[in-house]
Amino acid sequence: MIAPIELDGGIELRAITQGDGAALAAAYERNRAHLAPWEPERTPEFFSATVQEREVGASLRRLAEGTAIPLVLVERGDDGERIVGRVNLSDLVRGVFLNAHLGYWIDAERQSRGLATAAVGGALHFARRAGLHRVQAGTLVHNAASQTVLERNGFTRIGLAPRYLRIAGEWQDHVLFQRLLED
Ligand SMILES: CC(C)(COP(=O)(O)OP(=O)(O)OC[C@H]1O[C@@H](n2cnc3c(N)ncnc32)[C@H](O)[C@@H]1OP(=O)(O)O)[C@@H](O)C(=O)NCCC(=O)NCCS
Numbered sequence: 001m002i003a004p005i006e007l008d009g010g011i012e013l014r015a016i017t018q019g020d021g022a023a024l025a026a027a028y029e030r031n032r033a034h035l036a037p038w039e040p041e042r043t044p045e046f047f048s049a050t051v052q053e054r055e056v057g058a059s060l061r062r063l064a065e066g067t068a069i070p071l072v073l074v075e076r077g078d079d080g081e082r083i084v085g086r087v088n089l090s091d092l093v094r095g096v097f098l099n100a101h102l103g104y105w106i107d108a109e110r111q112s113r114g115l116a117t118a119a120v121g122g123a124l125h126f127a128r129r130a131g132l133h134r135v136q137a138g139t140l141v142h143n144a145a146s147q148t149v150l151e152r153n154g155f156t157r158i159g160l161a162p163r164y165l166r167i168a169g170e171w172q173d174h175v176l177f178q179r180l181l182e183d
Helices: 021-030 032-038 049-065 115-129 144-152
Strands: 005-007 011-015 069-077 080-093 099-106 134-140 156-167 170-180
Touching: 005 115, 011 115, 021 032, 021 049, 021 080, 049 069, 069 115, 080 115, 099 115, 115 134, 115 144, 134 144, 134 156, 144 170
Parallel strands: 099 134
Antiparallel strands: 005 011, 011 069, 069 080, 080 099, 134 170, 156 170
């Protein structure tokens, strides 16, 4: 059970839910240029509500089987809910590893207000509740804002992984970080 967490500014961190597809498509469209340097190349279909709703379904299946904790940051206005960020714990592995990978982004209009720092803190809470021992994250070498977010949440640098992920169409080096959850 993922109970929602209230963040500053009336923003809620909650589990993704069926029906979020349209709001996710709108968020990805608004943030197309903002996210492009930091994410995989996207197909045109990625920005449609249909594809996003299908992705929501896949995320919910992973949540149910215990291999992911997909979260969204939601702002409520007169015109309904707007998604202003995502935090995702993926590839939850049990056994001797008890590990997950962490990814996140925040809307271009909501930058530098501490939202990512607070949302990652919330994700760590859910990771502990899931009984995990460790969370790993990787940032592009020049992603100083993301590195600040991780360090403020107690992550430590564990190394440099050459050509680790294909971001913006190129295999790019990443700084790897880990957070041990008992610390
Ligand atoms: C990285 C990202 C998630 C940070 O979100 P955010 O809500 O702005 O983060 P926070 O406000 O919690 O903290 C970011 C800190 O980095 C600082 N910062 C922002 N841009 C910076 C830059 N270019 N260089 C150095 N520091 C920077 C901010 O000022 C803030 O510090 P402050 O609180 O002292 O002002 C957001 O910029 C984003 O979505 N970027 C695109 C996607 C992305 O990079 N995702 C992470 C992939 S690893």
